[in-house]
Each structure stands twice: as structure tokens, then as C-alpha cells.
Amino acid sequence: MTTAVPIDPAIQSVGHMLRNRIRQTPDRRAYSYPVVAGDGTETWTAVTWSELGTQAAEVAGGLMSMGIEAEERVAIASSTRYEWALANYGIMYASAATVTVYPTTVADDVSFILADSGSRVVFAEDREQVDKLLALRDEIPDVQSVVLFSGDVPEELDTEAPGWVVTLDDLRERGRAYLADNPTAVDDRIDATRLEHLSTLIYTSGTTGRPKGVRLPHRVWVFEAHSAEATARSGPEEFLTIDDKQFLWLPLAHVMGKLLLVLPVHIGFETAIDGRIDKIIGNLAVVKPTFMGSAPRIFEKAYNGVATMMASEGGVKEKLFHWASRTGVQVFDADHGVGSASAWVRLQAKIGDRLVMSKIRERFGGNVNYFISGSAALNTDIARWFGAAGMPILEGYGLTETSAATCLTRPHIYRAGYVGRPMEGIEARIAEDGEVLIKGPGVMDGYHNNPEATAEVLDADGWFHTGDIGEMDNEGRVKITDRKKELFKTSNGKYVAPAQIEAKFKGLCPVASQLVVIGNDRPYVSALVTLDEDAVTAWAERSGVSGTYREIVAAPVTREMVQGYIDELNSHLNRWEQIKKFTVLHRDLGVEYQEITPSLKLRRKVIHEHFDNEIAAHYE
Structure with missing residues (x-):
């Protein structure tokens, strides 16, 4: 109950x-x-x-x-x-x-x-x-x-x-x-x-x-603030107090950003606010917050930035980084119920933390207790690395219609890949077809001037139908596997969940920006790939590739590098999910092109329209 x-x-x-x-x-x-x-x-x-x-x-x-x-x-x-x-x-x-x-x-x-x-x-x-x-x-x-x-x-x-x-x-x-x-x-x-x-x-x-x-009355914000406080106090250690300090860059037009304006009012902590995305990492070192909410893309860029910097250093520093990361992740996993870590591994991780991870934490201000991730799926390898670095990412889940905070990972029952239990006062269940259903005071009143759309998602018993496919473990933790509408079936009759594949690739490839999985009613899966300009430019310098960004991504050696990461990705996928062909695009996807939303979600229909020729070439 x-x-x-x-x-x-x-x-x-x-x-x-x-x-x-x-x-x-x-x-x-x-x-x-x-x-x-x-x-x-x-x-x-x-x-x-x-x-x-x-x-x-x-x-x-x-x-x-x-x-x-x-x-x-x-x-x-x-x-x-x-x-x-x-x-x-x-x-x-x-x-x-x-x-x-x-x-x-x-x-x-x-x-x-x-x-x-x-x-x-x-x-x-x-x-x-x-x-x-x-x-x-x-x-x-x-x-x-x-x-x-x-x-x-x-x-x-x-x-x-x-x-x-x-x-x-x-x-x-x-x-x-x-x-x-x-x-x-x-x-x-x-x-x-x-x-x-x-x-x-x-x-x-x-x-x-x-x-x-989406019509959100004062009820949802009053409830969400009190629910967040109760959730933060539900474990052995409280993790959200008046002495915290938030760094807020998220778009405030997004429901998660709006919630993060309400929480400090109720709990009383300070918020450092600046929405310039290019200033996020630099601001963390200046502001020295104890927590920050973000979309997964920022964590991906931050990790890739650190990994790229270590690769450019090469030699002992790069080896130390990978050693500290490997042993730290092993200990973090063991401490959260996955695998084991011997006393020897723990000693190595402790030394690695002193030599490497502590310096990485300083780049993030030195005071971060945790991050909160929402809006899209977070790659589990990146989540585990941040945990190993002493800055665990508490993955959350919610929608505009549920006023953002619906589920949240608690530190004491952390499990990578899960968005945690429903927050205090919120009910969640999995329907027969796998859809996640939500009920509670945080659910919207309905859609403005749109009773037909409201009736499609709010049933007579007050359950909101999220459109997300998920599962729940025996600890009550929820895992989101994909958007119901984004699941597609190949012409061979096999279902594919693109978001999970896309998140996995961005964790594997340190120069990746976006992967867009294609394959609805097609004989096999293909993909569009975009690369992070800063990361791939640094890689190019080390690899002897010169030229503009467009020339770098078009170079055969760049495609060969991406192919290696696609091969590694495919080794983790079922045969029918594996990417048979891909195109590295000449530019990244952008909000200004309406290809991603301001909260960094893919607009798949627009992407398909803009790159129709590239997609068609995959199936010629």
C-alpha cells in the first residue's frame, strides 16, 4: 500500500x-x-x-x-x-x-x-x-x-x-x-x-x-514538494536538506526544471541558476553545488570529456584513469548488489580514488553528493562510472502529465538501469501489455481545451497511462524499457526498442553525440550517427586527421573508428536488433533544426524527414 x-x-x-x-x-x-x-x-x-x-x-x-x-x-x-x-x-x-x-x-x-x-x-x-x-x-x-x-x-x-x-x-x-x-x-x-x-x-x-x-494545479506542486521531502527521508540517510545547494541549468519551460523551482521553496536550500549549456562544467567548479538535475546528454558529454582528456594525456595517466575506473566500478557494483569485490580490489579502488577520482570530483566543484538524471534513458555504464567517482546519479522518471517526479532512485537501494521506486504517495503498476500506469496527487487535471486527448490517457479509475513500457523488480524499482509508440517491428516481425540501443551506444563511444535507430517495417535495423564536435576533433588530432569538422567525420578512418563501436554495440544485442548499416551525418542534430526538443529528446519524425535520402540508401 x-x-x-x-x-x-x-x-x-x-x-x-x-x-x-x-x-x-x-x-x-x-x-x-x-x-x-x-x-x-x-x-x-x-x-x-x-x-x-x-x-x-x-x-x-x-x-x-x-x-x-x-x-x-x-x-x-x-x-x-x-x-x-x-x-x-x-x-x-x-x-x-x-x-x-x-x-x-x-x-x-x-x-x-x-x-x-x-x-x-x-x-x-x-x-x-x-x-x-x-x-x-x-x-x-x-x-x-x-x-x-x-x-x-x-x-x-x-x-x-x-x-x-x-x-x-x-x-x-x-x-x-x-x-x-x-x-x-x-x-x-x-x-x-x-x-x-x-x-x-x-x-x-x-x-x-x-x-x-498540460493543466497542473497548485495541488501537484504542493504534493510533489512534500513527496520529495518524504522520499529523501525514507532511507537510512536523508539526501535533500536545507543545507544543500542546487545548480540549475535545465530549461524551466520543461516540467523537471519547473519542479526544481518549487523544491527549494519548500526545503529552503540555495539555487545557483544559469542556463548557458556551454558553461555547465565550468560553473560547477565555481558554484560548488551539492547536487544538480540534468538530462543524460550532459553526463555523457562530461564523461566523454574526461575520457578524451585522459586519452590525450596518454601514458601513465591514461592507464591510471582506466585502472581507477575499472576497480571503482567493481566496488560500486558490489556495494549495490551486483557481483563482488575482494579486499584487494577495494584497496586498489581506494588508492585509485585518491590518485584519480578525487581530482575528477574537483572538476565538478568538489561538493557533489549526487546528480539527478531525467528526461531520457541514462546509459548504465556511465551511471556506474559516476557512482565509482563518488558522484552517484539518481535516475528519476516522470512526465509533464505527472509533474515530473514520479519515481526516483534512492541511494540505499540503488540499481543501475532502474529509475527507482515510486515516490512517497504515488502508485505505479505495470499493465498487461507492459505499459507503466501512474496514480496520485501529482497527476495533471487534463489537457487544456482537449477533453478527447485527456480521455485517451486518464481512465475512469484515475490511472494515467504513460505510454512507456516498463517492468518492476521485487524491490518495487521500476525500469523503463522504451516508449510504447517508439517500439517498432521489423518486416521480419521482430520488435526493437530503439532508446535502449541508443543509450548503450552513447556509453560505448566516447565521441558519440547521437544515435538514431531506424528499422520500422524494414528488413533489418540501421542507424544515423552524429559525433560530438569537441570530442571527435580531439580524437582526430591524436589520430593524425586534419580538416574541418565536416571533413573529419567524412574521413574513412573516422568511419572505421565508428564501425568498431557499432561492432561492439552489436555484440551486446540480439541478432534482429543489430545495426547492419549506418551513416555518419555531416552535422549534429540540433534544437534549431527542430530535430531534438529543448529537453534533448529525439524528434524522430523530423529526423526521418530531414535525412530521408540517407535512410533510403541503407535499404537500396
């Missing part, structure tokens, strides 16, 4: 949670974020919970001065940055509902999201986002104002759209004036908000078809 999670009945919304946090720890640091000076130098500045509350109240007051009422929608189109978090908390204080928009979303989908949601105000990151909205102005008549995070309002807008765009500073100034005349306005809004009021509208990233708006 699932144990109910105790929740204070006085906590009815995210606004209640933030107000409560400020009362409890007003002077503790809430956020830190980078500020870039004119000469390009960066310094990190911090705000306390009390300061955050004051700023959020100003944003809320500004929105109320514009006439925004409870549950009306306010959109945010921006990459991850402090202003995103501030805008969201301001929206929560005004009891409005946040609509999330990725800054990379194409104009057609932006128009649909804003119109379908009925958004009245949009927070826009920069001039690029403002220009996108201006071009759509006739299609989004409900949007009465745009609030600009960065830069000044362009002068030409005074004639083209006078007063339509204001800066965040302008909004906060309006808020201060509004609250001077209405000093209890924010508290009144918070006090009137209830668990079932709409808090968030997140449109699915749309790997297929038009995005659907």
Missing part, C-alpha cells in the same frame, strides 16, 4: 509555500546568478529569501496593475536565468498561472500556445523573442503586454506598438506603486488561492503532432 504524504492544510499553493519559506528563513540565500560586466567578466550575486519575496511581490503587483486576475495565464518565453524564476514566483504571488514557452519554439507553435492558453502577458527574454511576438501580434490578440527581461524597449516600437512592450524594471516599478495603494493585495491573492486552482500550463514539447497543454 502507498503511504499518504502528510501536508499542512494551510499550504494551499506555491504562493503559500514561498510566503512560508520567507517567514522561516528570511536571511538565508535563495538564489545566486551570474552578472556579466561590460568587459565580459562575470561575478555571481545572491538574493535572500526575503529579497526574493519583495521582488516577487513587485512583479505580482505589476501584473495586478495590468488587470491580471487569478488563474489568468501569463507566459514566459526565455532560457533559464534568474529573471525566469522571479517572473514565475511573481505570477504565483498574483495567483495567476504560468505558461511555459521554450525560446527555441518555432513561431507557429508559439502562436498556437499563446492563443490556446489565452495568455494575456508574456515575459520575453530579449529582442529576438520580442520580434517573434511582434510578428505574431495579429494571431495573439489576447496578449495585452510583453515584459522584456534584457535590454531597453526598441525606439521603433513606440510607433509600431506603443506601450505594448515594457521592461521588467518598469513592471516592478508599477508594482511598487500599485502595492503602495493596495498594501494587502498580494496576501489577499495568496489567501484566496486553493490547491485546485490552475498554477501551470506546460505544453508538451511535441515529438509528434501539435503540442498539448
Whole structure:
């Protein structure tokens, strides 16, 4: 039986949670974020919970001065940055509902999201986002104002759209004036908000078809925060406390990023926030967090970066790295129920940790207790290596429709390849066809303006049908094997689960970026391969291959290298799963091409369209 999670009945919304946090720890640091000076130098500045509350109240007051009422929608189109978090908390204080928009979303989908949601105000990151909205102005008549995070309002807008765009500073100034005349306005809004009021509208990233708006009331965030706390305390050692420090780079338009804005409000730890993906590893060394959530691709790149650096050093250093990794993984596995490790192996691992792994931990800031991985399958070899390095990755599972956190690996019952048990207060079961079903307070209310789609996934008993295929072991740990819709059958009648094959390859090949498995209704499986530019360029230098990235990936020696890793991959697969032909693409897949989502999931239909000729050549 699932144990109910105790929740204070006085906590009815995210606004209640933030107000409560400020009362409890007003002077503790809430956020830190980078500020870039004119000469390009960066310094990190911090705000306390009390300061955050004051700023959020100003944003809320500004929105109320514009006439925004409870549950009306306010959109945010921006990459991850402090202003995103501030805008969201301001929206929560005004009891409005946040609509999330990725800054990379194409104009057609932006128009649909804003119109379908009925958004009245949009927070826009920069001039690029403002220009996108201006071009759509006739299609989004409900949007009465745009609030600009960065830069000044362009002068030409005074004639083209006078007063339509204001800066965040302008909004906060309006808020201060509004609250001077209405000093209890924010508290009144918070006090009137209830668990079932709409808090968030997140449109699915749309790997297929038009995005659907997932309606998440305050209930799901209040529950998820309390469930995460109870889950963290369910083992012999608590692993999420007020003394933790989070580094947050994930897209806040993604449900996992949104959850990571709610957890610190409830638990009280500091968040260092910066969404620049190219700065992640460098920021870890500066910020020195105790944990970070991420998509698997970042862990793959981090591991490949370390392995490539060691390979470039060569000699004793490279041998020491592989020795320390091998013995460390053996001990980590043994400590988590897989295989055994003798006293001699443990001594070697201890020495390897002192000589190698401790230095790797310093590259990640030196304070990481664990990472959290979500959004896609994590390669088990990479998970085990990070565990051996003393930075275990707690793999989690959830969907936008289940407000992100559904299952989570607990450190004391860790098993690589599994996403852990359902979190406290959540039920999960496996249907007869293998589909994972979820039930609990974290499940959405339904899809916005789409009752037909809601009925397809929410049954009469309240079970949400995830569309994922999985299994559960005797410890209650869940393993996701693939997306139900992504499973395909070859023309020989054999089923293939592409995501597991793709994740395995990226763990084997240190220069890999993406593998896309092909084969639906085909006589055999083939693949498209893309390579990580930094990693393959470093490999090329060591291998005597020169030229541009495009020339490197087209070189016969590069294909020979990739073929070796494909052969190794095939040795771990059933005969009908093995990759018979592959193409190394001349460029990587990109969000800007709509080939992967901002949360780094493959958009298979788009990829098939863009590389139709390459795929067709596999079957000539």
C-alpha cells in the first residue's frame, strides 16, 4: 500500500509555500546568478529569501496593475536565468498561472500556445523573442503586454506598438506603486488561492503532432514538494536538506526544471541558476553545488570529456584513469548488489580514488553528493562510472502529465538501469501489455481545451497511462524499457526498442553525440550517427586527421573508428536488433533544426524527414 504524504492544510499553493519559506528563513540565500560586466567578466550575486519575496511581490503587483486576475495565464518565453524564476514566483504571488514557452519554439507553435492558453502577458527574454511576438501580434490578440527581461524597449516600437512592450524594471516599478495603494493585495491573492486552482500550463514539447497543454494545479506542486521531502527521508540517510545547494541549468519551460523551482521553496536550500549549456562544467567548479538535475546528454558529454582528456594525456595517466575506473566500478557494483569485490580490489579502488577520482570530483566543484538524471534513458555504464567517482546519479522518471517526479532512485537501494521506486504517495503498476500506469496527487487535471486527448490517457479509475513500457523488480524499482509508440517491428516481425540501443551506444563511444535507430517495417535495423564536435576533433588530432569538422567525420578512418563501436554495440544485442548499416551525418542534430526538443529528446519524425535520402540508401 502507498503511504499518504502528510501536508499542512494551510499550504494551499506555491504562493503559500514561498510566503512560508520567507517567514522561516528570511536571511538565508535563495538564489545566486551570474552578472556579466561590460568587459565580459562575470561575478555571481545572491538574493535572500526575503529579497526574493519583495521582488516577487513587485512583479505580482505589476501584473495586478495590468488587470491580471487569478488563474489568468501569463507566459514566459526565455532560457533559464534568474529573471525566469522571479517572473514565475511573481505570477504565483498574483495567483495567476504560468505558461511555459521554450525560446527555441518555432513561431507557429508559439502562436498556437499563446492563443490556446489565452495568455494575456508574456515575459520575453530579449529582442529576438520580442520580434517573434511582434510578428505574431495579429494571431495573439489576447496578449495585452510583453515584459522584456534584457535590454531597453526598441525606439521603433513606440510607433509600431506603443506601450505594448515594457521592461521588467518598469513592471516592478508599477508594482511598487500599485502595492503602495493596495498594501494587502498580494496576501489577499495568496489567501484566496486553493490547491485546485490552475498554477501551470506546460505544453508538451511535441515529438509528434501539435503540442498539448498540460493543466497542473497548485495541488501537484504542493504534493510533489512534500513527496520529495518524504522520499529523501525514507532511507537510512536523508539526501535533500536545507543545507544543500542546487545548480540549475535545465530549461524551466520543461516540467523537471519547473519542479526544481518549487523544491527549494519548500526545503529552503540555495539555487545557483544559469542556463548557458556551454558553461555547465565550468560553473560547477565555481558554484560548488551539492547536487544538480540534468538530462543524460550532459553526463555523457562530461564523461566523454574526461575520457578524451585522459586519452590525450596518454601514458601513465591514461592507464591510471582506466585502472581507477575499472576497480571503482567493481566496488560500486558490489556495494549495490551486483557481483563482488575482494579486499584487494577495494584497496586498489581506494588508492585509485585518491590518485584519480578525487581530482575528477574537483572538476565538478568538489561538493557533489549526487546528480539527478531525467528526461531520457541514462546509459548504465556511465551511471556506474559516476557512482565509482563518488558522484552517484539518481535516475528519476516522470512526465509533464505527472509533474515530473514520479519515481526516483534512492541511494540505499540503488540499481543501475532502474529509475527507482515510486515516490512517497504515488502508485505505479505495470499493465498487461507492459505499459507503466501512474496514480496520485501529482497527476495533471487534463489537457487544456482537449477533453478527447485527456480521455485517451486518464481512465475512469484515475490511472494515467504513460505510454512507456516498463517492468518492476521485487524491490518495487521500476525500469523503463522504451516508449510504447517508439517500439517498432521489423518486416521480419521482430520488435526493437530503439532508446535502449541508443543509450548503450552513447556509453560505448566516447565521441558519440547521437544515435538514431531506424528499422520500422524494414528488413533489418540501421542507424544515423552524429559525433560530438569537441570530442571527435580531439580524437582526430591524436589520430593524425586534419580538416574541418565536416571533413573529419567524412574521413574513412573516422568511419572505421565508428564501425568498431557499432561492432561492439552489436555484440551486446540480439541478432534482429543489430545495426547492419549506418551513416555518419555531416552535422549534429540540433534544437534549431527542430530535430531534438529543448529537453534533448529525439524528434524522430523530423529526423526521418530531414535525412530521408540517407535512410533510403541503407535499404537500396
